[in-house]
Amino acid sequence: MATQGKIKGAEIIMESLRKEGVDLIFGYPGGANLPMYDALHKYPDIRHILVRHEQAAAHAADAYARVTGKAGVCWATSGPGATNLVTGIANAWMDSVPLVCITGQVVSWLLGRDGFQEADITGITIPIVKQNWLVLNVEDIAPTIAEAFHVATTGRPGPVLVDIPRDVQQQLCEFEYPDKVDIPGYQPTVQGHPQQIKKAAALIAEAERPLILAGHGVVIARAAEELQELAEKADIPVITTLLGLGGFPGSHELYQGMPGMHGMYWNNIAIQEADVLIAIGMRFDDRVTGSLKDFAPKAKIIHIEVDPAEVGKNVPTAIPIVGDVKAVLQQLLPHVERARHDDWRNWFREMRRDHPSIAIPETEKILPQYVIKSIYDRSPGDAYYATGVGQHQMWAAQYFWGDNPYSFVTSGGLGTMGFEVPAAIGVQFARPQSTVWSFCGDGGFQMTMEELALCREYELPIKFAIINNHFLGMVRQWQDTFYDHNLSQVKMFQPDFVKLAEAMGIEAIRVTDKAMVPTAIDAALQHPGAVLIDFHVEHVEDCYPMMPPGVSLSDTIDQPPVAQLQEALR
Amino acid sequence: MSGRLHTIVALVENRPGVLNKIASKWRQRGFNIESLTVGHSETPGLSRMTFTVDGTTNDIEQVTKQLFKVIEVVKISDVTEQETVARELALIKVSTTKETRSAIIEIVDIFRAKIVDVAVDSLVVETTGTEDKVDALISMLTPYGLKELVRTGRVAMVRGGTSTVGAPQRNGQERHFKPAGEGKPKVGSLI
Ligand SMILES: Cc1ncc(C[n+]2csc(CCOP(=O)(O)OP(=O)(O)O)c2C)c(N)n1
Numbered sequence: 001m002a003t004q005g006k007i008k009g010a011e012i013i014m015e016s017l018r019k020e021g022v023d024l025i026f027g028y029p030g031g032a033n034l035p036m037y038d039a040l041h042k043y044p045d046i047r048h049i050l051v052r053h054e055q056a057a058a059h060a061a062d063a064y065a066r067v068t069g070k071a072g073v074c075w076a077t078s079g080p081g082a083t084n085l086v087t088g089i090a091n092a093w094m095d096s097v098p099l100v101c102i103t104g105q106v107v108s109w110l111l112g113r114d115g116f117q118e119a120d121i122t123g124i125t126i127p128i129v130k131q132n133w134l135v136l137n138v139e140d141i142a143p144t145i146a147e148a149f150h151v152a153t154t155g156r157p158g159p160v161l162v163d164i165p166r167d168v169q170q171q172l173c174e175f176e177y178p179d180k181v182d183i184p185g186y187q188p189t190v191q192g193h194p195q196q197i198k199k200a201a202a203l204i205a206e207a208e209r210p211l212i213l214a215g216h217g218v219v220i221a222r223a224a225e226e227l228q229e230l231a232e233k234a235d236i237p238v239i240t241t242l243l244g245l246g247g248f249p250g251s252h253e254l255y256q257g258m259p260g261m262h263g264m265y266w267n268n269i270a271i272q273e274a275d276v277l278i279a280i281g282m283r284f285d286d287r288v289t290g291s292l293k294d295f296a297p298k299a300k301i302i303h304i305e306v307d308p309a310e311v312g313k314n315v316p317t318a319i320p321i322v323g324d325v326k327a328v329l330q331q332l333l334p335h336v337e338r339a340r341h342d343d344w345r346n347w348f349r350e351m352r353r354d355h356p357s358i359a360i361p362e363t364e365k366i367l368p369q370y371v372i373k374s375i376y377d378r379s380p381g382d383a384y385y386a387t388g389v390g391q392h393q394m395w396a397a398q399y400f401w402g403d404n405p406y407s408f409v410t411s412g413g414l415g416t417m418g419f420e421v422p423a424a425i426g427v428q429f430a431r432p433q434s435t436v437w438s439f440c441g442d443g444g445f446q447m448t449m450e451e452l453a454l455c456r457e458y459e460l461p462i463k464f465a466i467i468n469n470h471f472l473g474m475v476r477q478w479q480d481t482f483y484d485h486n487l488s489q490v491k492m493f494q495p496d497f498v499k500l501a502e503a504m505g506i507e508a509i510r511v512t513d514k515a516m517v518p519t520a521i522d523a524a525l526q527h528p529g530a531v532l533i534d535f536h537v538e539h540v541e542d543c544y545p546m547m548p549p550g551v552s553l554s555d556t557i558d559q560p561p562v563a564q565l566q567e568a569l570r
Numbered sequence: 571m572s573g574r575l576h577t578i579v580a581l582v583e584n585r586p587g588v589l590n591k592i593a594s595k596w597r598q599r600g601f602n603i604e605s606l607t608v609g610h611s612e613t614p615g616l617s618r619m620t621f622t623v624d625g626t627t628n629d630i631e632q633v634t635k636q637l638f639k640v641i642e643v644v645k646i647s648d649v650t651e652q653e654t655v656a657r658e659l660a661l662i663k664v665s666t667t668k669e670t671r672s673a674i675i676e677i678v679d680i681f682r683a684k685i686v687d688v689a690v691d692s693l694v695v696e697t698t699g700t701e702d703k704v705d706a707l708i709s710m711l712t713p714y715g716l717k718e719l720v721r722t723g724r725v726a727m728v729r730g731g732t733s734t735v736g737a738p739q740r741n742g743q744e745r746h747f748k749p750a751g752e753g754k755p756k757v758g759s760l761i
Contacts, residue, residue, distance in 0.1 A: 122587065126594050131641045134586075151641060185583060185644040309635035 010035035030077020032104030056422035058088020063426030079117030094413025138171035155188025192323035201335035207276035216243035217281015226329035250401030266351035294552035388420035388444030418447030455530035456505035605723025665715030
């Protein structure tokens with residue numbers, strides 16, 4: 001179905017995006033994508049959001065994709081525009097987020113000659129994309145974009161990049177969009193192997209201490225309902241990884257919180273005690289497993305995972321099931337027997353009573369945990385949260401016991417500081433009617449704070465909570481704990497965040513007194529526009545529980561062994 | 571890397587950038603590719619690659635799985651444990667004098683190798699065989715003075731009727747792959 005007559009390559013890009021149902025692009029213009037900007041005004045149904053730095057375009061599109069389940073789209077010019085996307089692409093790669101990046105490139109006859117603003121972005125991004133393409137013919141634009149969306153969104157999702165020289169964007173061609181993509185080397189498995197499914201059901205039926213460890217795959221596959229059904233039917237406690245948060249309702253009696261380096265103490269021990277571990281849509285990251293040789297010594301592991309390369313990568317599995325998490329759970333459910341595991345449930349109750357991992361001490365000081373928990377407690381149930389990376393991220397995860405599967409947006413695999421601001425922007429665009437909080441580190445915030453300007457420009461009512469400990473907190477904690485208190489380059493001059501916000505046209509509040517915490521949060525929630533709250537929290541507060549790197553889950557430390565350490569530092 | 575030499579055969583789409591992506595996956599895991607050959611396969615548009623890599627079976631399996639995720643890799647398998655025919659081709663330029671020439675020709679004959687070029691002071695010998703055979707011939711010729719040596723590295727094929735890593739079939743029909751360079755050049759990152 002070709003359009004009437006020939007149109008420019010840049011218009012073909014826009015037509016293709018329209019075919020893919022894209023209505024939002026985060027981008028930044030430059031010499032090599034000028035034809036795309038020239039075409040933009042003809043497509044009023046596709047909104048372009050002008051970021052202040054291309055990294056933010058990638059992060060915002062990434063967060064938008066996490067919340068909506070659709071591919072996020074960002075674009076940039078060649079050279080520095082393209083390389084500025086790289087951190088965002090790597091972030092999406094590590095967290096399996098469908099992100100479609102379109103970069104302008106120098107004109108094709110200058111390729112490989114170091115022309116002005118040339119960067120070999122398809123070469124640069126090879127290890128951090130599912131696939132990339134350099135399009136050298138205008139006829140190839142539409143089929144390539146179709147392939148790009150197909151690859152980004154199917155199987156294990158991930159980022160893709162399409163690089164298009166400026167002259168190709170200007171060439172004329174008829175627009176014809178393929179209605180089907182068929183790539184011989186790319187046929188993701190969807191259904192699980194029926195034999196494996198039966199074996200898994202049999203193993204679950206035998207289990208006395210079964211444990212479900214759910215990851216990002218549950219959220220990505222939109223399989224929260226199926227997971228809940230499985231857990232309830234076989235009475236299995238559920239724990240979720242950092243990226244799996246929300247994949248199971250936090251308020252559910254079977255839910256036990258997060259395991260891992262800063263996870264709940266009881267969960268790390270539970271993994272070591274479980275006899276059957278049902279790992280769903282997760283990849284046994286070292287932040288979850290601790291020392292691999294000591295991981296889950298008593299458990300037979302069932303691993304449900306869409307990416308065959310993840311099976312057996314880090315831990316040996318008894319029953320691997322390769323397939324889409326939702327499809328596999330649907331297949332599995334009818335075979336699973338109803339069961340009760342009262343003793344095991346009791347084990348959790350007692351552990352949680354004896355090890356109150358995230359109890360907040362009574363004090364007049366403003367503890368960062370207290371601020372974060374207060375925000376959760378006072379915000380509506382359908383609020384969304386984006387975080388940066390560091391201590392505040394871990395606290396945000398520890399105290400997140402929400403029910404909305406897509407409401408906790410964080411940089412898990414790459415751990416990208418600076419994600420908090422653009423991610424919140426992406427979330428707010430995805431959910432214009434919802435409350436969106438951005439938990440910011442005072443360090444991470446300074447990496448992407450230029451994007452605050454967008455809140456005013458696009459009227460985004462984001463609530464920024466700077467958990468301001470005047471330190472690169474997580475690094476400070478590691479230097480204190482593992483480098484003999486040698487605090488090196490973790491304290492920096494701080495701008496006046498309140499004035500800064502005001503300069504960006506945003507309301508701002510500074511909180512220096514514990515009594516102000518709830519009032520400031522409520523005021524921010526009631527304010528129709530964006531608000532920044534600069535919470536001056538305790539400078540030295542360590543994040544616990546903690547499993548030191550390289551040790552076994554069994555060696556998790558529930559409470560700080562060195563409370564005196566904090567005194568010593570005052 | 572402790573382990574042994576593995577032979578891996580892959581069927582890949584013949585596009586720019588494929589070799590780069592494959593090499594990149596090995597590099598990321600710290601493997602050294604011992605040898606690598608690429609050439610057209612029986613299916614237009616698809617190339618067959620043979621590479622040899624040193625490592626444990628488990629490590630190699632991990633990388634092979636990662637390689638299968640490269641979109642252009644249609645099939646891939648480690649054929650080390652299978653009955654294969656494995657061959658290598660070498661061209662050896664060896665110094666000659668009037669006195670040594672006939673002795674060299676004798677060695678070449680014993681190895682059923684061929685002389686493919688003759689000059690006043692050198693010969694070019696061509697040989698095909700297992701790596702052991704090629705090694706042996708080279709060591710026999712070395713005393714005469716090697717001027718230049720080039721080896722292709724291993725190519726391998728599983729014995730018997732089945733194809734090593736055959737082109738995928740659908741509904742009993744060979745699928746069509748568009749070769750790069752035929753018609754409109756297809757997209758891809760540059761090698
Ligand atoms: C881009 C980037 N650079 C460096 C790091 C290493 N790093 C991890 S946590 C951290 C400190 C973060 O400080 P801040 O944003 O103030 O958050 P806090 O830990 O104090 O909550 C650093 C530097 C990182 N994760 N990302």
